[in-house]
Amino acid sequence: MRPFELEQYLHLHIPLSRAMALEVVSVSESAIVLRAPLAPNINHSDTVFGGSAAALAILAAWSLLHVRLRAAGIASRLVIQRNTMEYQRPIGGEFTARASLAEREPWERFSLTLARRGRARIAVPAVLEHADDIAARFSGEFVALGDDAVQL
Numbered sequence: 031m032r033p034f035e036l037e038q039y040l041h042l043h044i045p046l047s048r049a050m051a052l053e054v055v056s057v058s059e060s061a062i063v064l065r066a067p068l069a070p071n072i073n074h075s076d077t078v079f080g081g082s083a084a085a086l087a088i089l090a091a092w093s094l095l096h097v098r099l100r101a102a103g104i105a106s107r108l109v110i111q112r113n114t115m116e117y118q119r120p121i122g123g124e125f126t127a128r129a130s131l132a133e134r135e136p137w138e139r140f141s142l143t144l145a146r147r148g149r150a151r152i153a154v155p156a157v158l159e160h161a162d163d164i165a166a167r168f169s170g171e172f173v174a175l176g177d178d179a180v181q182l
Contacts, residue, residue, distance in 0.1 A: 031097050033057050039096075040089065047089060050082055054093075059101065061130040062094040068123050078121035083158055087168035088113060090129035091154035095172055098131075102141060106174040111151065113170035121160040127168070129156040140174070148176035 031039075033054040040047040040054070051070045055063040064086055071082035088110055095108055131137055136152055144150035151173050158166040 031057055031100060036062075036093060036097065040093065044089065046085060050085065052086065052089065055126065057093075057097060059098060060132055061128060062090050062097065063126055063128045064090045064093070065124060065126045068121075068125075071125075075120070076122070078125055078160075080115075080117065083117070083121060083125070083166055084113070084115050084168070086125070086127040087115065087129070087156040087158055087166070088170060090127035090156045091168065091170045092172065094129045094131060094154060095152065095174070098137065099174065104141065104144065104174075104176075106144060106176050108172060108174050111171045111173045113168060116167045117165070118167070119160075119163070119165050121158070121165045123160060125158055125160040125165065127156050127158050129154055129168075144174050144176055150174050 033056060036057055037054040050066050053065045055065050066086050068078060071078050073079040099106055140150045140152040151171055153169060153171050156168040157164055
């Protein structure tokens with residue numbers, strides 16, 4: 031999937047992404063990078079609202095799994111189950127979220143479990159950056175439900 035295609039998908043299916051003025055910077059099998067400007071995500075202190083920062087991180091991690099599942103031809107419903115966010119410094123401008131899955135083993139275990147059981151979990155990390163510095167770290171656990179799986 032190309033960046034433009036993912037961006038259109040997100041804006042159509044997750045309206046918050048459009049309201050945040052989210053842009054897809056890059057898409058690869060191992061990483062997704064999303065970007066958002068300060069203006070639609072600003073808080074009372076003229077920095078990025080924490081909820082916007084968390085949303086961009088979640089969207090990056092979710093998008094990485096979405097793209098990989100589609101590329102593998104695996105139909106599923108993908109939802110976040112839990113997450114943690116560690117804010118390291120305020121974000122005073124445009125910011126990015128980079129989600130990555132560099133190791134093969136977690137993905138292989140996830141996709142095999144999904145195929146066998148119709149449900150699987152996987153943890154995906156992301157880093158938020160502003161002005162070439164890390165501003166926050168995210169970890170999210172996502173659940174994929176196959177076509178025949180019962181909801182959470």
